[in-house]
Amino acid sequence: MELTxxxxxxxxxxxxxxxxxxIAMYSTYGERKVxxxxxxxxxxxxAGPFGILQPLADAGKMFFKEDFIPxxxxxxxxxxxxxxxxxxALMTSAVIPFGDSIRYDGLEVAVQAVEANIGILYVFGIVSxxxxxxxxxxxxxxxxxxxxxxxxxxxxxxxxxxxxxxxIVAILMMTGSLSIREIIEQQHGxxxxxxxxxxxxxxxxxxxxxxxxxxxxxLPECETELVGGYHTEYSSMKLGFYLFAxxxxxxxxxxxISALYFGGYNYxxxxxxxxxxxxxxxxxxxxxVATLIGTAAxxxxxxxxxxxxxxxxxxxxxxxxxxxxxxxxxxxIPLAILNIVITGTGVLFLxxxxxxxxx
Amino acid sequence: MSSPTIQxxxxxxxxxxxxxxxYTAATLRREEMVLNVGPQHPSTHGVLRLEVVTDGEVIVxxxxxxxxxxxxxxxxxxxxxxxxxxxxxxxxxxxxxxNSEHAYVMGVERMLGIENDIPKRVEYIRVLVAELNRLxxxxxxxxxxxxxxGAYSPFLWLIRDREHILRMLEWTCxxxxxxxxxxxxxxxxxxxxxxxxxxxxxxxxxxxxxTELQQLVIENKIFVQRTAHVGVLPLPTAINYGCTGPVLxxxxxxxxxxxxxxxxxxxxxxxxxxxxxxxxxxxxxCWDRNxxxxxxxxxxxxxxxxxxxxxxxxxxRTRDFNPQAVVPKKIRxxxxxxxxxxxxxxxxxxxxxxxxxxxxxxxxxxxxxCSFHNLSVIGDISRGALLADLIAIIGSIDIVMGEVDR
Amino acid sequence: MNTTYLPSDFLPIVVQxxxxxxxxxxxxxxTHRIGPSRKSKMKDDPFECGIEVKGDAxxxxxxxxxxxxxxFVLFDVEVIFMYPWAVNFQNLGMLGFIEMLVFMALLLxxxxxxxxxxxxxxxx
Numbered sequence: 001m002e003l004t005x006x007x008x009x010x011x012x013x014x015x016x017x018x019x020x021x022x023i024a025m026y027s028t029y030g031e032r033k034v035x036x037x038x039x040x041x042x043x044x045x046x047a048g049p050f051g052i053l054q055p056l057a058d059a060g061k062m063f064f065k066e067d068f069i070p071x072x073x074x075x076x077x078x079x080x081x082x083x084x085x086x087x088x089a090l091m092t093s094a095v096i097p098f099g100d101s102i103r104y105d106g107l108e109v110a111v112q113a114v115e116a117n118i119g120i121l122y123v124f125g126i127v128s129x130x131x132x133x134x135x136x137x138x139x140x141x142x143x144x145x146x147x148x149x150x151x152x153x154x155x156x157x158x159x160x161x162x163x164x165x166x167x168i169v170a171i172l173m174m175t176g177s178l179s180i181r182e183i184i185e186q187q188h189g190x191x192x193x194x195x196x197x198x199x200x201x202x203x204x205x206x207x208x209x210x211x212x213x214x215x216x217x218x219l220p221e222c223e224t225e226l227v228g229g230y231h232t233e234y235s236s237m238k239l240g241f242y243l244f245a246x247x248x249x250x251x252x253x254x255x256x257i258s259a260l261y262f263g264g265y266n267y268x269x270x271x272x273x274x275x276x277x278x279x280x281x282x283x284x285x286x287x288x289v290a291t292l293i294g295t296a297a298x299x300x301x302x303x304x305x306x307x308x309x310x311x312x313x314x315x316x317x318x319x320x321x322x323x324x325x326x327x328x329x330x331x332x333i334p335l336a337i338l339n340i341v342i343t344g345t346g347v348l349f350l351x352x353x354x355x356x357x358x359x
Numbered sequence: 360m361s362s363p364t365i366q367x368x369x370x371x372x373x374x375x376x377x378x379x380x381x382y383t384a385a386t387l388r389r390e391e392m393v394l395n396v397g398p399q400h401p402s403t404h405g406v407l408r409l410e411v412v413t414d415g416e417v418i419v420x421x422x423x424x425x426x427x428x429x430x431x432x433x434x435x436x437x438x439x440x441x442x443x444x445x446x447x448x449x450x451x452x453x454x455x456x457x458n459s460e461h462a463y464v465m466g467v468e469r470m471l472g473i474e475n476d477i478p479k480r481v482e483y484i485r486v487l488v489a490e491l492n493r494l495x496x497x498x499x500x501x502x503x504x505x506x507x508x509g510a511y512s513p514f515l516w517l518i519r520d521r522e523h524i525l526r527m528l529e530w531t532c533x534x535x536x537x538x539x540x541x542x543x544x545x546x547x548x549x550x551x552x553x554x555x556x557x558x559x560x561x562x563x564x565x566x567x568x569x570t571e572l573q574q575l576v577i578e579n580k581i582f583v584q585r586t587a588h589v590g591v592l593p594l595p596t597a598i599n600y601g602c603t604g605p606v607l608x609x610x611x612x613x614x615x616x617x618x619x620x621x622x623x624x625x626x627x628x629x630x631x632x633x634x635x636x637x638x639x640x641x642x643x644x645c646w647d648r649n650x651x652x653x654x655x656x657x658x659x660x661x662x663x664x665x666x667x668x669x670x671x672x673x674x675x676r677t678r679d680f681n682p683q684a685v686v687p688k689k690i691r692x693x694x695x696x697x698x699x700x701x702x703x704x705x706x707x708x709x710x711x712x713x714x715x716x717x718x719x720x721x722x723x724x725x726x727x728x729c730s731f732h733n734l735s736v737i738g739d740i741s742r743g744a745l746l747a748d749l750i751a752i753i754g755s756i757d758i759v760m761g762e763v764d765r
Numbered sequence: 766m767n768t769t770y771l772p773s774d775f776l777p778i779v780v781q782x783x784x785x786x787x788x789x790x791x792x793x794x795x796t797h798r799i800g801p802s803r804k805s806k807m808k809d810d811p812f813e814c815g816i817e818v819k820g821d822a823x824x825x826x827x828x829x830x831x832x833x834x835x836x837f838v839l840f841d842v843e844v845i846f847m848y849p850w851a852v853n854f855q856n857l858g859m860l861g862f863i864e865m866l867v868f869m870a871l872l873l874x875x876x877x878x879x880x881x882x883x884x885x886x887x888x889x
Contacts, residue, residue, distance in 0.1 A: 006776065006777075009777045009780075010777070010780050013777055013780055013781050013784065014784070017781065017784055017785070017788075062796070063795065063796050063799060063800070064799060064800060065796075065800055066800045066801050066802060066803065067796055067797045067800045067802070068808075070809055070810065070811050071806075071809035071810065072809075072810070072811055073811070079793065083789050083790075083793065086785075086789050087785050087786060087789055090781075090784075090785035090788070090789075091778075091781060091782060091785055093781075094777065094778050094781045113777040113778065113780075113781055114774065114775055114777050114778050115774070116774075116775070121848070139823070141811065142811055142823065143811040143812055143813065144811075144813060145812070145813070147823065147826070151826060151830050154830070154834070155830050155833040155834070158833065158834065158837040158841075159833060159837065161837070161841065162837065162840045162841055162844055165841065165844040165845075165847075165848075166844055166847070169844070169847045169848065169851045170851075172848065172851035172852055172854075173851045173854040173855075176852055176853070176854065176855050176856075177852065178848070178852060227812065227814070232812055233811060233812060236796050236800050237792055237793065237795075237796035238793075238796075241789070241792075325833070325885065326885070329885050330880065330885060333840075333876070334873070334876075337869055337872075337873065340847075340865075340869070341866070341869070344854070344862050344865070344866075347854070347855065348858070348859060348862055
């Protein structure tokens with residue numbers, strides 16, 4: 001890897017990192033505004049115009065709060081918990097292709113930290129590490145509510161990981177690649193996976209809700225039973241990290257959903273736009289502008305799903321623990337396997353017939 | 360600059376017996392764990408403390424510990440004249456103060472023997488405000504129940520609608536929650552001019568909202584899953600524990616003091632007493648109790664409509680109408696033991712009076728709090744349930760700690 | 766798309782890790798420094814709804830959770846088996862599909878067994 005490319009890559013990483021944090025910050029604001037809208041009230045509107053500075057005020061408050069560690073807690077694990085949660089949340093964005101590529105000085109650099117041929121596996125690997133943050137934090141608190149919340153979180157996350165993995169298998173069968181970029185490229189031209197994988201999509205998004213501990217699966221932190229769940233004992237920025245990690249995970253999972261099922265940075269009519277731009281601005285600048293528009297489309301899709309998360313949260317009640325596990329084990333896993341069988345049959349039998357008919 | 364270290368005084372002996380436990384390390388089995396739910400817990404509806412013995416997530420036993428909101432209502436009542444007790448009655452069930460006042464005032468009026476002298480207009484106004492308050496109380500019950508189950512929005516919707524009620528009640532007597540509006544022998548004021556119109560407008564506004572609420576919460580699939588077959592209270596158990604109100608009616612007994620006793624003007628009004636039918640689950644489960652509350656809201660609207668009709672047509676506002684005309688100058692009942700009861704929002708609210716006939720203050724005034732009796736059933740119906748169900752069960756019983764502890 | 770990857774291609778992940786770790790450590794240190802610190806014995810107790818805590822919270826927990834964990838390991842390994850198959854599915858064709866059907870039938874029979882054994886009954 002050459003130095004210029006490396007520098008550009010690093011810049012891309014920096015920008016995506018910053019954007020992730022910014023989006024996570026403003027998701028908290030967005031959540032409260034959406035909640036306000038749904039609940040027929042205003043939401044935050046005091047800090048700045050329309051309360052736009054509210055996240056900054058919240059972050060400032062978090063910083064100045066007492067950094068409280070209970071006497072009976074395991075001090076280092078107590079600190080490590082939120083750090084781990086945050087770290088895993090921040091690492092996931094590395095393999096997600098947020099856009100096509102940037103041309104600069106004869107180089108073509110993808111808008112992605114790492115173009116890895118195991119992209120989707122990397123995401124899964126990091127996401128499943130995320131449960132350690134919750135588990136370690138909940139256990140270290142030495143509090144019964146925290147421990148219950150942590151155990152719930154752990155068993156919930158691992159249960160839903162299976163069906164999540166199975167629902168992805170169907171996509172892999174169609175694309176034949178683990179690279180997220182390649183999955184996106186194959187959806188070029190309105191050929192989105194959602195048309196072929198509606199069942200897989202429903203399974204995946206359900207599991208994504210469960211993995212992010214969002215309503216209706218927010219049992220680990222469910223306020224009405226376990227007070228604060230695994231973060232009962234946390235305060236100051238450590239609590240902030242847990243909440244922040246949740247919002248980052250939400251954004252990342254939304255990005256993965258839009259990459260896997262909704263064509264990522266593809267949008268209708270993008271070839272036409274590309275041709276117009278390159279003819280208007282030249283090969284390099286036009287390409288870069290087209291990439292930018294694609295990235296914007298990607299973010300729009302991802303943010304729509306972030307909104308969807310919030311919409312669901314303020315509408316539905318939450319499941320009970322046994323119902324959640326039953327849904328995960330007894331419904332989603334058989335459904336996901338069925339989806340694989342259907343996809344396999346479709347690819348093997350229907351695809352040749354349809355291709356023959358079309359020709 | 361380092362902040363000063365404040366060392367609060369801590370003496371274990373002060374706390375040794377202040378928080379008694381039924382279960383100790385000696386009486387617990389190995390896999391059991393004691394979990395204190397409350398007093399500082401978001402879903403115990405106040406400062407209820409439940410000592411919960413769990414095995415994993417399954418509840419082995421629940422022991423309620425009371426007294427965190429004890430405010431000596433009964434002792435206070437022994438040193439106050441009858442009319443000055445009313446504000447204290449308000450503070451018992453603070454979300455349904457009008458209903459408590461109504462029960463108390465009727466009791467004193469009967470002791471004085473003036474219950475038949477009360478003008479009809481006063482009676483209709485009493486019933487109207489009591490039913491308004493019943494709506495407000497049920498809104499709190501249903502809303503916080505949805506909150507316990509995990510749905511946030513219905514709670515705020517209901518709080519929004521409750522706000523209209525509170526504004527109307529504030530308009531009548533100046534207070535939002537603790538009214539002191541119903542007096543012995545009458546009312547504080549007549550209804551303000553325009554109240555009837557505003558009230559009928561509110562009823563028109565609320566009817567579609569109730570349907571909306573039923574679709575969003577009560578018929579929601581997850582809600583049904585969470586509440587059907589949960590916390591089943593069989594009718595014999597309910598009767599044995601002395602449960603009343605929606606908790607008893609949820610178990611399928613058509614027992615409503617408004618019909619059974621027929622006090623005030625309720626016999627002249629047309630309304631149903633909804634009971635649980637076990638439509639989606641077992642008879643007497645949490646869903647039934649909640650459904651009864653929602654159905655009661657509709658019935659309350661019906662009652663209010665009839666009251667408004669009477670108030671505008673048969674007993675309209677007149678210039679010389681004095682709501683305090685029958686208010687006795689001196690409230691001194693004869694020496695007797697007397698028990699008066701009425702249907703509050705949560706069940707039978709009763710007052711037992713013992714008077715000596717010589718003074719203005721009761722010798723004894725004991726309240727039979729419906730929340731207290733309803734709460735006593737909790738250990739029986741939550742054994743074997745999951746921890747999440749316990750929250751659903753507490754919510755479905757709809758306790759107000761102010762009334763439980765008095 | 767290149768098909769061969771050098772270890773250096775994964776260098777940006779190290780950059781991202783460094784960035785994330787640096788951000789976290791810095792934030793932690795800053796918040797620890799600028800927040801107040803007032804300690805007392807009552808306050809440092811773990812929260813249990815205002816009641817004095819008796820004993821350790823780390824009591825033995827229900828075996829159900831461990832069963833879930835073990836089942837997860839079993840099933841996840843099998844899901845991992847499916848990944849290489851799924852990637853090469855279109856090359857393997859019919860034979861691969863039938864093989865996987867057999868594999869999944871075995872998986873489902875095991876799954877049926879654990880359901881019948883009542884491992885996934887949470888109410889008891």
